[in-house]
Amino acid sequence: MIRVEGLWRTYQMGDHELHALRGVSETIEDGEYVAIMGPSGSGKSTLLNLLGCLDSPNRGRYLLADEDVAGLGDDALAETRLRRIGFIFQSFHLVPRLTAVQNVEMPMIFAGITPSDRRRRAESSLAAVGLSDRLGHKPNELSGGQKQRVAIARSTVMDPGLLLADEPTGNLDSRSGAQVLDLLAELHAGGRTLVVVTHDPAVARRADRVVVMRDGEIVKRVRGEDINDLNGLFDISSEDDPSKQDMNTAREGDETKAVVPEKPV
Numbered sequence: 001m002i003r004v005e006g007l008w009r010t011y012q013m014g015d016h017e018l019h020a021l022r023g024v025s026e027t028i029e030d031g032e033y034v035a036i037m038g039p040s041g042s043g044k045s046t047l048l049n050l051l052g053c054l055d056s057p058n059r060g061r062y063l064l065a066d067e068d069v070a071g072l073g074d075d076a077l078a079e080t081r082l083r084r085i086g087f088i089f090q091s092f093h094l095v096p097r098l099t100a101v102q103n104v105e106m107p108m109i110f111a112g113i114t115p116s117d118r119r120r121r122a123e124s125s126l127a128a129v130g131l132s133d134r135l136g137h138k139p140n141e142l143s144g145g146q147k148q149r150v151a152i153a154r155s156t157v158m159d160p161g162l163l164l165a166d167e168p169t170g171n172l173d174s175r176s177g178a179q180v181l182d183l184l185a186e187l188h189a190g191g192r193t194l195v196v197v198t199h200d201p202a203v204a205r206r207a208d209r210v211v212v213m214r215d216g217e218i219v220k221r222v223r224g225e226d227i228n229d230l231n232g233l234f235d236i237s238s239e240d241d242p243s244k245q246d247m248n249t250a251r252e253g254d255e256t257k258a259v260v261p262e263k264p265v
Contacts, residue, residue, distance in 0.1 A: 002028040002051065002162070002193070007060035007070075009046050009216075020046040021057070022216040030161070033185075033194045035204040035224060038213035044197045045166055047213070051195060052085055052164045053077045064162075082110055086155030088184075090167035092147040094139045094154075100126060100146075101135040104154045111158065125153035129183055145176025152183055156192075163187060165196045169203060181206060201227045 009021040020043045028034050036044045049055040050062060053069055056077075062070040069080055081087075094103050104122035113121070126135060129149040139147055148168060155163060165184065169177035185206060188194045196203060204210045207224035 001030050001063075001065065002026075002195075003061075003063040004047075004050070005061040005063075007047070007050060007057045007062065009043075009050065009055070010058050019216050021050070023060070024216070024218055026211060026218060028193060028195065030193055031188075031191055033188045033206070033208045033224075034196070035207035035210045036195065036197045036213060037199065037204055037210055041215075042213040043216040044213045046216075048164055048166055048195065048197050051162075052087060053081050082107060083158060084160050084162060086158070086160040086163045088148070088151050088155050088163065088165040088168045090170040092139070092151045092171075094147055094150060096139050099136050099138055100131060100142065100150045100153075103139075103150055104157050107154065107158050121157055122153070125157045126150070128156075129153045143176065144172050145179055148172060148176070148180050149183065152180070152187075156187065160192070162193045163195070165194070167198060168196065169198075169200065 003026075005025050007021050007024040008019065011018045011020060022043075024043070024047060036047060038044045046055070050057055053072075057070055060070065061068055064080070064084065069077065072080065087093075095106070098106075101119065101122045104125050105118045108118040108121065123132070123135060126132060126149075129152055131146060131149055131153065134142060134146060134150075137146075139150075142150065148171075163184070168184065169180055172180060181203060184194060184196070194207075196207065198204055204227045205224050210220075210222050210224055210227055211218055212220035212222065
């Protein structure tokens with residue numbers, strides 16, 4: 001289970017502080033499929049980075065399977081990412097000089113798995129996404145949909161319980177995008193927890209529920225099946241989820257400044 005409590009993420013921009021997350025609290029149950037939506041700059045990718053242990057909050061708690069990972073050191077965070085979390089990115093993040101099977105082997109190299117076991121598991125993961133005939137192909141020899149399927153194979157080869165996807169269909173045509181969504185649905189049906197950041201209502205409709213963000217806060221929680229289009233979805237109204245009023249808040253003056261001066265997505 002994922003539980004975040006009062007998460008703040010603040011970036012120092014010269015003399016100003018930019019609050020990418022403002023006291024975010026949320027619980028995601030094991031095996032849930034959750035979509036995160038919101039306009040650009042709403043904090044959705046910042047939240048995903050924190051859930052993936054790619055970044056740390058300035059304030060608040062992040063419990064992953066009842067372990068507070070928010071305060072872990074770099075080595076412990078790297079081990080958590082390696083063993084427990086799979087990542088799928090919009091731009092694939094494949095190593096250009098490596099073949100498909102070598103890209104999938106990468107996490108297992110860091111895990112110390114033997115070469116023979118690496119190759120066996122990588123080939124099995126690629127077969128599961130329908131790419132047994134592309135093992136020796138490099139990224140420039142693959143279509144966008146095939147690249148994303150390689151990325152999915154890489155994300156699952158360590159058998160993580162949590163998959164995080166940031167706009168997984170953003171660079172794909174409609175047919176390839178549908179194939180990727182079908183693969184994600186199969187992985188979710190197999191028991192994995194799936195969290196997807198998306199702008200696309202068609203992607204969000206597949207989720208069990210949708211968390212809507214705006215200005216660094218969660219403003220709505222709706223069922224995926226209730227998503228039709230974006231009209232009014234990002235607006236704040238009296239019909240918004242009342243549990244937002246119960247979320248932990250923090251005073252601006254008490255926040256710790258971020259160490260990394262970067263702009264959130």
